[in-house]
Amino acid sequence: xxxxxxxxxxxxxxxxxxxxxxxxxxxxxxxxxxxxxxxxxxxxxxxxxxxxxxxxxxxxxxxxxxxxxxxxxxxxxxxxxxxxxxxxxxxxxxxxxxxxxxxxxxxxxxxxx
Amino acid sequence: xxxxxxxxxxxxxxxxxxxxxxxxxxxxxxxxxxxxxxxxxxxxxxxxxxxxxxxxxxxxxxxxxxxxxxxxxxxxxxxxxxxxxxxxxxxxxxxxxxxxxxxxxxxxxxxx
Numbered sequence: 001x002x003x004x005x006x007x008x009x010x011x012x013x014x015x016x017x018x019x020x021x022x023x024x025x026x027x028x029x030x031x032x033x034x035x036x037x038x039x040x041x042x043x044x045x046x047x048x049x050x051x052x053x054x055x056x057x058x059x060x061x062x063x064x065x066x067x068x069x070x071x072x073x074x075x076x077x078x079x080x081x082x083x084x085x086x087x088x089x090x091x092x093x094x095x096x097x098x099x100x101x102x103x104x105x106x107x108x109x110x111x112x113x
Numbered sequence: 114x115x116x117x118x119x120x121x122x123x124x125x126x127x128x129x130x131x132x133x134x135x136x137x138x139x140x141x142x143x144x145x146x147x148x149x150x151x152x153x154x155x156x157x158x159x160x161x162x163x164x165x166x167x168x169x170x171x172x173x174x175x176x177x178x179x180x181x182x183x184x185x186x187x188x189x190x191x192x193x194x195x196x197x198x199x200x201x202x203x204x205x206x207x208x209x210x211x212x213x214x215x216x217x218x219x220x221x222x223x224x225x
Contacts, residue, residue, distance in 0.1 A: 002156060033212065042117075042202065042217040043157070056212050090156050098211055099145050104156030 003027065004105035006091050012111045018079040021108045023091030025072055031055070031097030032074040034066055037088040037107075049074055050097040081112045116140045117205050119216035128225050132190040136203030136216055139184065143214075144207035148177060148188050151200045151218070160201075161188070193223045 003026035013019055025032050034046040036059075045058035049068035060066075063081075068074040078085060088109050092102040118137045126132045136146075144165040149157035163170040163177045163186065170177050176189045190197055200220045204213040 002158065004156070031211075035215075043204075043213075043215040045212040045214070048212060056210060058212055092156075099206065101147070101159045101162070102213060103159065104149075106154070106156045 002103040002105065004091060004093050004103055006089075006105035006108050008108060009106065010109050010111075012113065013081060014113055015081055015083060017081050017112075018077065019081065019110065021076040021078070021089050021091075021110075023074045023076070023093075023105060025074070025091075025093030026103055029093035029095050029103070030072065031094045032068055032072070033092040033094070033102060034060075034074070034076050035090045035092065035104075037090065038084075039087075043090065046076070048097065055097055078110070083112050086110055086112045114139075115216075116143075117203055117214050117216040119201075119203055119219050121219050122217070123220040123222070125222045125224060126193045128195055128223055129192045132188075132193045132197065132221055132223065134188040134190075134201050134203075134219050134221065136186045136188075137184060138186075138205050140205070140207070140214075141184070142207050143205040145205070146177070146179060146186050147204045147206075147213065148175075149202045149204060149215075150197075151202060157202055165207075190221075193221075195223050195225050197221060198223045 005024045035043045046060040048056040147162040148160040200218040203216040
């Protein structure tokens with residue numbers, strides 16, 4: 001158990017809908033990262049937050065947004081969902097957001113029908 | 114443009130033998146490399162890392178070797194155990210960025 005929690009574990013929804021994925025980092029970790037793993041892709045970095053502020057952006061679509069709250073939990077919002085958004089979404093956390101180890105949650109499997 | 118490549122999608126090894134997983138990178142600005150292990154229905158678990166100032170790092174049965182001139186790293190598992198059966202991801206970071214760039218993974222099967 002990495003100490004990073006993600007809810008829900010599974011999510012099934014329809015095209016055009018909007019969903020919110022939630023992540024609670026390990027106790028003491030200030031930085032949160034979101035990754036997407038599609039069927040034929042490795043883990044793709046989406047976005048990083050550090051202590052409530054956006055720090056880095058990767059291959060995140062404009063239809064996706066995220067935020068980190070004062071209690072350091074983070075939410076990833078996916079809107080106008082398309083079939084191709086079906087993937088595993090992982091959250092990771094680290095202490096400082098620098099070159100320290102990122103610890104991953106169990107992931108949320110999103111299925112868009 | 115895949116900056117981190119794991120060219121072997123799968124690898125089978127007999128229990129007790131050595132497992133060698135390979136990873137190549139193209140971005141010369143990468144200076145910190147990690148290996149993660151992933152079991153089905155779980156998130157990746159950190160295994161071992163190496164900074165570009167070193168060429169080897171060891172942790173128990175796991176050793177990572179880095180060849181900067183060849184832009185190549187490898188993970189050695191000795192001896193391999195059935196519980197090591199998992200997907201192994203190579204990841205890299207650097208160039209002022211702390212995001213990880215992952216390879217597509219190698220599925221290791223250790224046969225009893």
